Amino acid sequence: MHVDVTPRHLPAGAGATSEAVVTLTNTRDVIAGFGVRVLGVDPTWVQVSDPEPRLFPGATASVRVALTLPVDAPAGRWTVSVEVIDLADPAAVSVQEVVLEVPPMRRTRVVLDPPTVTAGRQAVFTAVLHNEGNTEHVGGLAAVDPEARAVFAFDPPEVVVPPRASTSVTLTARARRPWVGDPLLRPFEVRTTGPHAPAPDAPPAATGVFVQRPRFTRGALALVGLLAAVTVFATVIALALGTVVQRSAADRDLALQVAQARDAAATNGTARLAGTVVELTTGATLSDVSVEAVSADDTSAAVATVATASDGTFAVGRLTGGSYLLRVRGAGFAEVWYPAASSPDDAVAIEVEDGAAAEGLVVVVGGVPATLAGTVTGDDVGGATVQVQMPLDTAPLLGTDVARDDPSGAAPAAGDGVVVRTVPVGEDGTFEIADVPSPAVYDLVVAKTGYATHVQRVDVAAGESRSGLELPLLLGDGTISGTVSGGGGPLGGASVVASSATVRVETVSLTTDVVGSFVLRGLPTPGTYTVVVGADGRAPSTLTLTLGEGQQLTGVDVVLGDAEGTLAGAVTVPQGDPGGVEVTVTDGASTWRTAARSGSGTWRLAGVPVPGTYTVTFARADLQSQVLSVSVDGFGRVTSGAASAAGLDVSMRQATGTLSGTVRQQDAAGAPVPAGNVVVQVASGTVTRSVTTASTPAGTVGQYAVEALPPGTYTVTFTRAGTRPVAQIVVVQAGQDATLSPVLVRPAGVRGTVTRAGGTVVGGATVRLFRAVDYGLAGAQAVATTTSDASGAYAFDDVDAPQNYLVEVRVVAGGSVLGVSPPFTLAASEQRTVDVTS
Structure with missing residues (x-):
């Protein structure tokens, strides 16, 4: 069978679904069935479209594998394995690795x-x-x-x-x-x-x-300490009672005072004060506490005293009009002055007139700080901690946003509360937690790395000093076992670490007996663990495993690939030495560089992390860049993009092109012949190059070549004296040798007949062609000289034009002048007839 998985690098956001495609080909000559499964992740996270496909000989099928990570999946790189097994031959197994990239989500x-x-x-x-x-x-x-x-x-x-x-x-x-x-x-x-x-x-x-508060004032103070949904801790009222009170004689006396206050008489006025007493830590109303109305001018004695009802309300009536302070006292609670002051100096005075009522008053009271002490039992309790947590499944946090914070929607459980205090446990197992807000219900959580977390709930009365608490430190009851293998078989000495938010357990795979096997013991259950397996010279592998209650998970097989691999190949160029070609390898996060060797063109780059997907770029200034994309598995083998990790070979092309050809021109008979000294200009928006066609030796006349032209569209103009310019468009591509061989029109010429006045032709006369501006000047030289034939005809071919000329005729060279033509203008490629009469 042949198995391929794409992609090998899979982005996998927490809570999102990512998909890979397993392409499976049956290379056997019979119908075969195959099993497809994913190793290294919780099976509940995986959905396989066809876990047991059946294929005819030579047939190919695509199986889709969808992975949905939980919303709390930790960020980082995970390696999972796709295993395909031949159901008829269990020894025929193909394991393909896929790297999951979970991006960090910070909140x-x-x-x-x-x-x-x-x-x-x-x-x-x-x-x-x-x-x-x-x-x-x-x-x-x-x-x-x-x-x-x-x-x-x-x-x-x-x-x-x-x-x-x-x-x-x-x-x-x-x-x-x-x-x-x-x-x-x-x-x-x-x-x-x-x-x-x-x-x-x-x-x-x-x-x-x-x-x-200012240093000296009796003004209004802001109401503090009311319970909010997000209240995590409570500030205990600052006045200490001196000694912790449980059910002391003083409390009993105060309770009797409260009972007597129910029937206590006040003054004979018609004013009234009413309100509610609220407990600080829970926000609940508080019954059976004493509420005293005290004159603001004399706080030494109460004017009237009442007790709160079962719903925490109170009403002090029959008061005369004036200014009053309210004092609240109760067994186990600190004395408080309205609204939440510890002394009358900081209290808020309440003004009330005869016949009026001040209602809706809220007094917040807090219990005297409690103390919890006890012993943690178990093996090696040193280093353990005890936390006091405010539970989420009871008041005051029940139903608040804090309790509803779990994204999974699960109901809050014991041990999931908000931490109020954390203290270390002594070597002898003892602990003491002071200044605990009271009254309240708390969870005591004992924990230590490598041990199971134990939770015990306590109901703390106001100001209670409770001792003798016993909290057990328990070993975890879950295990994870399996085998670590490398490319050559079982791998001993590999580190195996399982961790969660509170536990970290380490071991190493065996080097004797059952080599490569490992067992992680003492894991608290239920729980989800991140298991990281690593070894020297090997790429680490990360698994996420979930243990049920008391689960002993077995058969966790981990295959570690190489930590580093090698990429190599050879570079060939169209001509010259391939040395200096730069080879750049990148995976998007890191980049490595080397160069092709001079002469051979070979290159090699070691120390590349595997598995990975890499982009390999070959570049040199005069060559067109080449790019390869290759995927390498955990054993340094190329799975796509090339035949092998040592066979990343490329053939490079020139980065520029060449334009060449032979320029020809029509002669007097109209036949094209090679033309030398033709100016060839090659121009684009940014590049202009000029060359001249060869005039010697005879075998190269008319030839030209323009090299190192950047790819583009050019206008090529051919210019020669006496001939109209010729322009053509040509496209030059990288590595191309473009050709352009135009035929220019016939050059300009002057011809005519020499005659006498009577019409007699003059043969053998010397005919000379002069530039009009030069004629008559001392030392002026003729542009061209010829002799008229027996019929009196003469001809000047290949004459420079445009130009102004005249024709002079002499009997013989140096003899007397027989005649001179008028000046005339000769255009490029023009054939002008100029007859001269003596």
Whole structure:
């Protein structure tokens, strides 16, 4: 059988379908069936139009292979193999390699948490970078405010985020704090930086607001901390309670106060304050917390106290008109003054008149920071990490854009949340995570390279200090095994690396026993892995393999081609030495050059990466360039464009052409004879060349040649004294020897008869032809001289024209003048009769 695959270099965008054509010829003398399959990629990505074609002897069929890569396919060059097997003879196998080029798709989303922070001199934000592309994001962040009053710092200044992963950066904004006045709003934009950052006029990656309080004020503060769909972290209220409270006696006392507050009496006024208490981390309303109305002029004691209802609402009635502050307290929660201040000095006063009501007030409270501690169990726990993640499948992120971010549309799962904290695990397996916003539900994720990821969900109460947590570190339960081969058979010592976003496992193929075999163990499942196989002197091969739950994948056979190949051939030229012909080889990204050897014309270029498709150009200034396109497989063999990698031979042609010929002219009898001293002018828009036809020796008279003419259309003009010019059009091609041999018309001539006055002819007289302007001058020379014959006739042939002449007749040379003709003008090629009478 004969198998060919086109194209060998296939662009394959993530999520798009690319197609190759397998051309299969049955070279056997019987009907044969064949099996076509693609190795090196997930079978679910491949569609073969006819996986088992049957062909008659000598018949040819085309099988279309369509590959659809997933949207999260990493960028880079992948090598897959198309295997064709004779179903009647399993030993007859043809494997053709195809290189897939997955272009990088860069898309980074930035979320600020919280988007607004109220503070004094500096505010701290958390920027979460979500890499939604298929290649690494490398770079940092930059921020700018329109007034250029704030200074921004990022920690770390630069990050590297793998595809489909996220990381966080701490953003600190600093600005000069005003002494008095209202709070200042300092909006700012956040943009990504680095080699692939968007253009400056592109929309910002995120926006935030720094609400800056003056040093001395009791003005209104902006409401901060309300839960947004993209909220990743929560800022914990700045007041610590001193010690962590779980179910302490103080909490019980405060709970009793809340219960008593339900029936507590207020003053006898008619004003009213009403609103809702909201929990910071979840945005949920908060019941059974104490709400106190305090006079703005005296904060030492509460004027009235109530407790929030089950829906978090409160109403403080029977107040006299005036200015009030609201204080909210609850077991496990930090004390907060309306709307979200930690002290009465920063609180917002509420003005209310008798008989009026201030409603819709929202107070945001946060739990005292919680602490989580415990132990990671398992073998070699050193180097493991524990992450606190805000899960996507529970409030507050459930149903938000963050939870819907998965392009596949899959429901969010445990361990897929937004990272809040990450801490390393000690050598003894212990860990402690402090300052965790509470109350909230979190996923604790323990991970280490080469181990399975374990997720454990915890419900953290407000201010809780939980210890004794046990998180297991588990080995992965998936394996990938197969064989690595080269051009000469099994290949030992090849490196085999399987990696995903969180795991990297390495091994080498065996050099003894079952040479070339390998096994990758401890792979967490389910999961998708990029497997890269490489060896010294061999081109690496990349596979993408997906493991199901506990899957032991076998039979992964990888064939490594040569890392480099050699291209060679010979150059021949029409004449002369082929040396100096430059040979240029390029694959579009890299270029290699060499030159043909003098004399032999051979050339050789080693170190060309394979597999690849190359354009080979042969050029020299005086020769017409030649171009070949060849495809080389992973073993250095040419699959299209030439017979072999050592047989890239070309025959070059001259880059210019030649025009030659013989110019003839009619003689007195009308017969064409070679004409010497004819000026031949060859002209085009940019080129003008002139030569003169040969006049000696006799065998070359009339011949001319104009060499090294660039290809083009020329006007050729032939000019000779006494003859009308002749012009013709000729097209000269590269390497062509064009010919043009015109016949010019008869040259100008003067003839006539010499007679006496009585009509008697004068034979034997000397007849001379003079230029009219020269006649009579001392030393004037005749243009031509002849003698009249017995009939008195004379003739001057091949006379220069146009010109003014006269004819003089003498009895003998040097004798007396018998007669002179009047002056006359002789035109080119004119035959003029001039009779002279003495």
